[in-house]
Structure formats: structure tokens, C-alpha cells
Amino acid sequence: xxxxxxxxxxxxxxxxxxxxxxxxxxxxxxxxxxxxxxxxxxxxxxxxxxxxxxxxxxxxxxxxxxxxxxxxxxxxxxxxxxxxxxxxxxxxxxxxxxxxxxxxxxxxxxxxxxxxxxxxxxxxxxxxxxxxxxxxxxxxxxxxxxxxxxxxxxxxxxxxxxxxxxxxxxxxxxxxxxxxxxxxxxxxx
Amino acid sequence: xxxxxxxxxxxxxxxxxxxxxxxxxxxxxxxxxxxxxxxxxxxxxxxxxxxxxxxxxxxxxxxxxxxxxxxxxxxxxxxxxxxxxxxxxxxxxxxxxxxxxxxxxxxxxxxxxxxxxxxxxxxxxxxxxxxxxxxxxxxxxxxxxxxxxxxxxxxxxxxxxxxxxxxxxxxxxxxxxxxxxxxxxxxxxxxxxxxxxxxxxxxxxxxxxxxxxxxxxxxxxxxxxxxxxxxxxxxxxxxxxxxxxxxxxxxxxxxxxxxxxxxxxxxxxxxxxxxxxxxxxxxxxxxxxxxxxxxxxxxxxxxxxxxxxxxxxxxxxxxxxxxxxxxxxxxxxxxxxxxxxxxxxxxxxxxxxxxxxxxxxxxxxxxxxxxxxxxxxxxxxxxxxxxxxxxxxxxxxxxxxxxxxxxxxxxxxxxxxxxxxxxxxxxxxxxxxxxxxxxxxxxxxxxxxxxxxxxxxxxxxxxxxxxxxxxxxxxxxxxxxxxxxxxxxxxxxxxxxxxxxxxxxxxxxxxxxxxxxxxxxxxxxxxxxxxxxxxxxxxxxxxxxxxxxxxxxxxxxxxxxxxxxxxxxxxxxxxxxxxxxxxxxxxxxxxxxxxxxxxxxxxxxxxxxxxxxxxxxxxxxxxxxxxxxxxxxxxxxxxxxxxxxxxxxxxxxxxxxxxxxxxxxxxxxxxxxxxxxxxxxxxxxxxxxxxxxxxxxxxxxxxxxxxxxxxxxxxxxxxxxxxxxxxxxxxxxxxxxxxxxxxxxxxxxxxxxxxxxxxxxxxxxxxxxx
Numbered sequence: 041x042x043x044x045x046x047x048x049x050x051x052x053x054x055x056x057x058x059x060x061x062x063x064x065x066x067x068x069x070x071x072x073x074x075x076x077x078x079x080x081x082x083x084x085x086x087x088x089x090x091x092x093x094x095x096x097x098x099x100x101x102x103x104x105x106x107x108x109x110x111x112x113x114x115x116x117x118x119x120x121x122x123x124x125x126x127x128x129x130x131x132x133x134x135x136x137x138x139x140x141x142x143x144x145x146x147x148x149x150x151x152x153x154x155x156x157x158x159x160x161x162x163x164x165x166x167x168x169x170x171x172x173x174x175x176x177x178x179x180x181x182x183x184x185x186x187x188x189x190x191x192x193x194x195x196x197x198x199x200x201x202x203x204x205x206x207x208x209x210x211x212x213x214x215x216x217x218x219x220x221x222x223x224x225x226x227x228x229x
Numbered sequence: 230x231x232x233x234x235x236x237x238x239x240x241x242x243x244x245x246x247x248x249x250x251x252x253x254x255x256x257x258x259x260x261x262x263x264x265x266x267x268x269x270x271x272x273x274x275x276x277x278x279x280x281x282x283x284x285x286x287x288x289x290x291x292x293x294x295x296x297x298x299x300x301x302x303x304x305x306x307x308x309x310x311x312x313x314x315x316x317x318x319x320x321x322x323x324x325x326x327x328x329x330x331x332x333x334x335x336x337x338x339x340x341x342x343x344x345x346x347x348x349x350x351x352x353x354x355x356x357x358x359x360x361x362x363x364x365x366x367x368x369x370x371x372x373x374x375x376x377x378x379x380x381x382x383x384x385x386x387x388x389x390x391x392x393x394x395x396x397x398x399x400x401x402x403x404x405x406x407x408x409x410x411x412x413x414x415x416x417x418x419x420x421x422x423x424x425x426x427x428x429x430x431x432x433x434x435x436x437x438x439x440x441x442x443x444x445x446x447x448x449x450x451x452x453x454x455x456x457x458x459x460x461x462x463x464x465x466x467x468x469x470x471x472x473x474x475x476x477x478x479x480x481x482x483x484x485x486x487x488x489x490x491x492x493x494x495x496x497x498x499x500x501x502x503x504x505x506x507x508x509x510x511x512x513x514x515x516x517x518x519x520x521x522x523x524x525x526x527x528x529x530x531x532x533x534x535x536x537x538x539x540x541x542x543x544x545x546x547x548x549x550x551x552x553x554x555x556x557x558x559x560x561x562x563x564x565x566x567x568x569x570x571x572x573x574x575x576x577x578x579x580x581x582x583x584x585x586x587x588x589x590x591x592x593x594x595x596x597x598x599x600x601x602x603x604x605x606x607x608x609x610x611x612x613x614x615x616x617x618x619x620x621x622x623x624x625x626x627x628x629x630x631x632x633x634x635x636x637x638x639x640x641x642x643x644x645x646x647x648x649x650x651x652x653x654x655x656x657x658x659x660x661x662x663x664x665x666x667x668x669x670x671x672x673x674x675x676x677x678x679x680x681x682x683x684x685x686x687x688x689x690x691x692x693x694x695x696x697x698x699x700x701x702x703x704x705x706x707x708x709x710x711x712x713x714x715x716x717x718x719x720x721x722x723x724x725x726x727x728x729x730x731x732x733x734x735x736x737x738x739x740x741x742x743x744x745x746x747x748x749x750x751x752x753x754x755x756x757x758x759x760x761x762x763x764x765x766x767x768x769x770x771x772x773x774x775x776x777x778x779x780x781x782x783x784x785x786x787x788x789x790x791x792x793x794x795x796x797x798x799x800x801x802x803x804x805x806x807x808x809x810x811x812x813x814x815x816x817x818x819x820x821x822x823x824x825x826x827x828x829x830x831x832x833x834x835x836x837x838x839x840x841x842x843x844x845x846x847x848x849x850x851x852x853x854x855x856x857x858x859x860x861x862x863x864x865x866x867x868x869x870x871x872x873x874x875x876x877x878x879x880x881x882x883x884x885x886x887x888x889x890x891x892x893x894x895x896x897x898x899x900x901x902x903x904x905x906x907x908x909x910x911x912x913x914x915x916x917x918x919x920x921x922x923x924x925x926x927x928x929x930x931x932x933x934x935x936x937x938x939x940x941x942x943x944x945x946x947x948x949x950x951x952x953x954x955x956x957x958x959x960x961x962x963x964x965x966x967x968x969x970x971x972x973x974x975x976x977x978x979x980x981x982x983x984x985x986x987x988x989x990x991x992x993x994x995x996x997x998x999x
Contacts, residue, residue, distance in 0.1 A: 065718070218558060
């Protein structure tokens with residue numbers, strides 16, 4: 041009985057010993073969030089190359105609580121612009137251009153532009169290897185004075201062959217939203 | 230080489246057995262009882278393999294086989310409606326046996342958990358046995374358990390779900406696998422427990438007030454996964470099974486062999502499961518395949534009568550596909566998905582391919598036990614268990630990053646335990662123990678994504694006692710435990726620049742339970758259960774921070790959360806007016822103060838992927854209450870009817886609003902019909918079952934993205950038979966689930982946002998015992 045008890049006591053002593061041997065978790069490796077998109081820049085150059093407009097959405101802390109920085113510009117009536125969207129990860133040093141990743145996988149990505157601005161029309165100005173639009177480059181034409189919202193959406197793995205997708209309607213596309221940013225747009229002289 | 234002494238024994242033994250062999254005058258007799266009614270069973274079949282001869286028990290349950298030779302004897306005892314029992318004896322003299330058969334072969338009430346544990350089951354308990362587990366061989370643990378009253382499952386897809394008992398699951402429900410609390414990433418609603426039900430001998434749900442013997446964060450109920458009892462037969466025996474299911478074109482193979490050789494009992498079991506895209510009533514669910522492999526090794530040895538060693542090792546490895554159309558990026562994706570008649574990416578063709586999104590999970594459990602009996606009534610037990618849980622979740626990602634998991638967690642846990650039990654002369658049974666558990670959770674830095682839960686080391690020291698006694702019509706059972714918990718956390722900040730934040734938390738959780746049972750008469754019995762338990766906030770509730778893709782919300786932990794306190798009372802009544810009828814009723818009420826849950830905030834947070842609703846872990850006072858009813862009708866004859874109903878309601882009492890994720894009320898009924906033997910076909914049985922699940926109406930429209938699905942009714946059909954071929958027992962069955970191919974959605978299955986639940990499934994199974 042005594043020996044047995046000692047044996048079990050020894051087993052538990054061993055346990056206690058192990059129990060006190062380690063204290064804190066090791067310092068975790070801060071991940072290299074190279075996939076993160078912190079910044080969207082949308083640049084419009086009027087076709088007469090007189091005007092350059094910049095739109096910006098920057099959210100450095102991702103899903104964190106700090107509000108993003110949003111900058112917009114005013115468009116002129118009855119003007120056509122060549123537009124180019126670019127995506128960046130500004131947490132990386134040097135700043136990483138995510139647009140390149142999207143362009144490299146053009147068949148798996150598409151930008152959609154939805155606007156509530158009357159008289160504003162938009163058409164795609166680029167295409168992937170299947171001849172489907174990507175939407176990094178586009179053309180925008182304004183008519184009368186007006187204002188509203190314009191939402192830029194980037195879908196990852198949409199069905200680009202689905203109904204209406206080629207024309208810029210995402211309803212049937214499926215896919216997962218990587219970017220969804222809204223700007224207030226004013227068209228005024 | 231045999232030495233002289235061994236040779237001598239060998240010769241003597243040989244001589245003795247051949248001496249008896251010439252004799253062949255031995256007799257085996259016995260009485261067969263029903264374990265539940267305790268009545269003798271007449272007309273039971275007793276078959277001896279060695280003699281190829283059988284007999285039938287008389288009206289007193291008595292049987293006798295004469296003219297047996299000394300030596301080994303295998304008996305197979307069977308009766309209509311019972312699972313057959315094999316008995317092995319080494320016959321040296323006339324032997325008298327008492328054999329208990331289990332007549333209610335599906336659901337058993339209040340049977341002691343396993344031999345040797347000696348606990349009187351004062352708490353309401355339901356057990357599923359190996360036979361019914363095998364007929365659900367392709368299902369996951371939670372789905373198998375769903376047959377029990379009061380148990381539901383919550384998950385994401387048909388085969389990725391976790392069990393829920395009386396409204397509690399995950400962090401609040403302990404899963405005890407072979408005496409060890411299962412340790413994995415239990416916080417995730419779409420993380421199925423990594424346990425193969427096929428490897429278990431029985432699955433029990435204890436719906437009592439407090440699970441005193443087990444460490445862990447249970448607020449009452451416990452699910453026990455118990456291994457099969459070890460073999461006592463010196464010959465190699467085993468079982469094998471094959472199952473095909475039409476939905477998902479799934480296949481399962483499963484085999485086990487066992488033996489008791491030279492004092493060492495061993496068993497090896499393994500299973501392989503595979504299925505492809507599952508199908509709703511009308512379309513395939515793309516990327517819902519699964520591949521799974523499981524293995525178990527069990528060893529047990531007894532030395533010098535007083536010592537006993539046990540070893541148990543199990544491996545569960547699985548690859549699980551998630552519905553392709555369920556990966557979404559923000560709320561507008563969800564809105565568009567909700568409007569679809571069929572999920573995005575649905576294809577016309579079936580496929581076995583498992584692409585992203587998917588989970589790859591491995592779980593190892595190694596347990597070594599050392600038992601020492603001081604005498605017949607007292608003993609010590611030492612256990613050590615190691616668990617390694619590694620979980621990788623793959624999403625669809627840009628630029629070939631899909632090859633890297635988006636979530637990669639590795640959790641190591643070590644558990645030590647020293648237990649003492651004794652049985653006093655006055656009938657008191659006493660158990661006590663000391664326990665220690667270390668859980669080390671580590672984010673493997675390969676994801677390129679901020680971890681959802683931080684790295685941490687959780688240490689837990691616990692001690693408990695439990696005592697019970699039975700006298701005359703009364704039985705009492707009470708106990709208490711205390712756990713001291715130390716958490717060391719190293720999190721990464723969500724603000725930039727990223728930095729490491731360290732937290733240290735201490736908690737002391739008391740638990741206590743009290744149960745009283747009174748047998749009014751032979752027909753009527755009641756149990757009262759009271760239990761207090763406290764649960765400290767889990768790591769995800771404290772520190773999770775970030776976007777939860779699956780639910781399109783930003784979830785924020787709160788480092789200032791305090792402990793939850795639960796006080797559960799339940800009373801149950803069982804009444805058998807005669808041998809044909811059985812009624813059971815259970816009612817419980819469980820107020821929980823500081824109940825931790827995700828509260829939607831008034832904030833929509835703007836991110837580059839759009840605006841997301843913010844949910845924060847908050848605490849309120851909650852109240853759960855439920856009612857469970859069961860009736861069984863077993864007239865003399867081939868028919869048996871079982872029916873049960875469960876009702877549950879959960880409320881947030883501070884805001885006077887319902888709690889989310891509460892199972893809808895449900896009714897289940899099954900009708901069994903035994904056909905007479907037909908040639909060599911025995912135990913022919915037909916079963917029709919019907920499950921009706923009500924709509925979850927106890928929920929506000931603002932509490933979900935879409936209203937809970939309407940009620941549904943599923944009909945099942947099953948036919949089974951057994952046949953003896955030579956020395957082997959074969960078991961055949963055909964089963965149809967959702968026979969009428971009903972299109973439905975289940976409230977607790979998150980996949981309901983995107984797709985319907987499973988359509989008809991026909992399974993064909995073939996089993997062999999040798």
C-alpha cells in the first residue's frame with residue numbers, strides 16, 4: 041500500500057514538475073500580410089489631357105476600428121475620361137502594387153462600376169485572354185450636371201461568362217468581393 | 230524455447246484437457262434476462278459454435294446445453310429485437326451463467342456507462358450503441374447523436390457539424406473521448422469534433438446538472454464517447470463493414486480485429502470514408518466532398534491481479550470540402566447569394582474533387598492508464614493523455630496563395646490525472662481526483678493573414694470529489710470540483726504598426742452537483758438534478774478580433790469579460806404502467822448569468838471590402854428551459870413504437886429577446902416491425918421513421934440575415950437482416966433517409982443561407998463478425 045501510494049505520488053510530482061516548466065507563449069511571428077489591400081486609387085484623365093482627377097480610399101488598419109481616408113474630385117459635364125484603377129498594400133515596404141496580381145490573374149477578376157449619377161456612362165477599356173473585360177482601364181463619359189454615388193467592386197473568381205457580367209452587371213457573377221468602395225461623385229462645371 | 234517448467238505445465242495442461250475431452254460430460258446452463266425490464270426472456274436462441282448446436286430458453290429464461298467437452302466454448306445468445314451477445318468461457322466444470330440481453334437495441338436509458346465505473350446513473354442519460362452507430366457509418370458524430378432526444382447539431386453543411394445538447398454546444402458542452410476531454414478548436418461553429426463515431430463502442434449523452442468528474446468548460450451536459458470493452462476471448466475475432474451511400478456516392482470501409490493473448494488484450498480498428506458532392510432534392514452541392522481516415526489501437530494488460538495498464542491511441546484525419554457557393558466577401562455578396570434559387574457555381578455533374586474552401590484536420594489522442602486495486606473496493610488510477618490537433622483551412626485566394634492555408638492552428642495538450650475510488654461497507658461509493666491540463670495553441674505562421682485567435686498557453690489545475698449511495702427506494706449522488714485556470718496570451722494588435730500584446734488571466738471555477746432519485750413503486754421513478762457551474766470566458770470570446778468571413782461580420786472580443794454562472798435544475802420521471810408501455814418526461818430550467826454571446830452593434834464598419842456589421846462579445850443574463858417527452862410501446866408481438874418530442878426555449882432576459890442558435894422543437898417517431906425468420910435469414914426487421922422539425926419562431930427578424938426556414942418533415946425507411954454463414958455472422962441493411970426527397974433547410978445549418986439541405990440518400994450496408 042505504502043509503496044503504491046509513493047509510486048502514484050511520484051507520478052503526480054512529475055506532473056507538477058512538468059506543470060511549472062513553461063511560462064509564456066513564444067513571441068508570435070507577425071505575418072507578412074502581402075495579400076492585404078490597404079489602398080485604392082482611381083485616376084481619371086480627361087481625353088483632352090487637360091484634367092487629372094484623383095479618387096482615393098486608404099484604410100491602413102484593415103478591419104480595425106480607425107476610419108478610412110476617402111478623397112474625391114469633381115467631374116466636368118460633357119467630358120470623357122480615361123480611368124485607371126490601382127490597388128496597393130501600403131503596409132509593405134516598399135509599397136506593393138496589387139494591381140499587378142489582379143492583371144496577372146485577369147481571367148479570375150473583374151471590376152464592376154455601379155453609379156447612381158444620372159447621365160454618367162462607363163465602358164470597359166481592357167480585356168483578358170478570353171476577351172472578357174477586366175476593368176482596370178475604363179472610359180467614363182458625363183453629360184449634364186448631376187451628383188450621386190459610384191461604387192467600385194472587385195470580384196475574385198466571378199463567372200465572367202454569366203449573363204450580363206460582360207456588360208458590367210455583377211448579379212449573376214457569384215464570386216467573392218475583394219474590394220467594394222463607394223465615392224460621392226459630383227458632375228459640375 | 231520452452232524451459233523445463235513451462236514444458237511440464239504444458240504437458241499437464243494437455244493431459245488434463247485431453248482427459249476432460251474424453252469425458253465430454255460437462256453442462257452449461259443459464260438464465261437470460263432483459264436488462265431493462267429485468268424479466269426473464271423466453272425463446273432466446275443459444276448457439277454453440279464448437280458444438281454447432283443450439284437450444285432455446287424456456288419460459289423462465291432458463292437454458293441448458295449438455296454433453297459439452299472441456300475447453301473453449303463460444304456461445305451466441307440472440308433474441309428477436311435484441312443485439313446478439315457473444316459469450317466466451319473456458320469450460321473446466323459445469324457452469325451456470327446469468328446473461329443480460331438488451332432488448333431496446335437503439336436507445337438505452339440509465340445504463341451504467343461502463344463496467345467498472347460503478348457510477349449509478351442518477352442523471353438523465355441516453356446511450357447509442359455500436360449497432361446503431363454502424364448503420365450511420367457515413368455520418369459525422371453530431372449527426373449520429375441527433376437520433377437522441379434533446380440533441381441537435383449545429384454546423385456548416387451536412388457532414389461538418391457539432392453536437393448540441395439542451396441548447397448548449399461548443400465551449401459550453403464537453404466531449405469526453407475515452408475519459409479525456411476532447412481538445413481542439415471547439416470555438417468555431419463550423420469545426421466538427423475530430424472523433425469518428427465508428428471507432429466508439431457507445432455514445433452517451435449525460436444531461437445532468439454538472440459533469441463533476443471532467444475538467445473542461447461544460448455548463449452541465451457531457452457527451453461520452455466510450456471505447457468498446459476489451460476482448461476476453463483468446464482467439465482472434467473481428468468485424469468488418471462496408472457501406473455505400475447514394476447521396477455523395479460515399480463509401481465507408483471499417484474493420485477491427487481483437488484478441489486476448491497471454492494476458493494482453495489488444496484491438497486494432499480502422500476506417501476509411503470518402504464521398505463526393507452531395508445532392509439536395511434537385512441539385513449537386515459543389516465541393517461538399519469528404520475524405521477521412523481513422524485508426525485506433527487499444528492495449529490492456531493485467532498483472533498480478535492488482536495492476537492493470539491500458540493504452541489507447543487514435544488518429545482522425547480528414548479533408549472536408551465546404552460548399553463552393555458559400556464563400557463570400559461581404560454583405561452584398563451574401564445578399565446576392567440569398568436571392569439565388571441555386572447556389573453560385575452549381576454544376577450539373579457530380580465530382581469527387583475537393584477544392585477550396587476546405588478544411589484539413591488531424592487529431593491524435595494518446596492515453597496511457599495505470600490502475601491499481603488496493604482491494605476489491607478501492608483503487609487508484611493514473612492517466613496521462615496527449616492530444617495534438619492541427620487544423621488548416623484553405624480559402625480561395627489571389628496569386629497562388631490558395632496553396633497556403635488562411636487559418637493554420639496547432640494545439641498541443643497534455644493531461645494528467647490521479648483518481649481514487651472506494652466503496653464502503655455501508656454502500657457509499659466515493660470518487661476523487663486531481664487533474665492538470667496544459668493546452669498550447671499556436672498559429673503556424675504560414676498564412677499571411679492576421680490570426681483570428683491568438684497564440685496562448687492555457688493551464689488548468691483541478692480537483693473533485695463525488696459520492697453516491699443507494700438505500701431502499703432512495704439514491705443520492707453529490708459532488709463538487711474546483712478548477713484554477715491560468716491563461717498566458719500573446720496576441721497581435723489589429724492596429725498598425727502591428728505589435729505583440731500580452732495578457733495574463735486567472736480564473737477559479739467552482740462546480741457542484743446534487744442528485745436525488747426516488748423509486749415510488751416498481752413502475753414509477755423520479756430523479757432530481759441540481760447543478761451549479763462556472764465557466765471562464767474562452768480565448769476567442771476575449772481576444773478574437775477581425776472579420777469572420779463566413780458570417781460577413783466583424784467580431785470583436787472583449788478582454789474584460791467575466792465568468793458565466795449557470796444553475797441548472799432538471800427533474801425527470803419515468804413510468805412503466807406495464808411491460809408494454811414506457812413513458813419518460815424531463816423538464817429543465819437553466820438560468821445563466823453573464824451569458825457570453827455576440828451582440829450586433831449599432832456600427833457599420835467601413836473597410837475596403839465594404840461596410841460590415843460589427844458584433845461584439847457581450848454578457849447578459851440568459852434563461853434556457855426545455856421539456857423532453859418520450860413514449861415507447863412494445864406490445865407482445867412483432868411491433869414496437871418509439872416516439873419523442875423536445876421543446877426548448879432560450880431568452881436573453883435583460884433585453885427580453887430570444888437567444889440565437891437555439892434548435893427548433895422537434896418530434897420523432899419510429900415504428901419497428903419484426904418479421905419471422907425466413908430460411909437462414911434471421912432478425913428480419915423493418916423500420917419506418919418520421920422526423921418533424923418545427924419552424925424556429927422564437928427569433929426576431931433583426932436577429933438574422935434571413936428568416937429561419939419553415940418546418941419540415943423527413944421520412945426514413947430501413948430494412949435489416951442477419952444470417953449465420955459457417956462461423957460468421959453477417960448483417961445486412963438498406964436504409965433510405967429523406968425518402969420523399971423533400972427540399973428543406975435546417976435553421977442550425979449555416980449552409981441554409983446558400984443552399985437546401987440533403988435530398989434522398991439510400992445506404993446499403995454489409996457487416997461481418999468473425
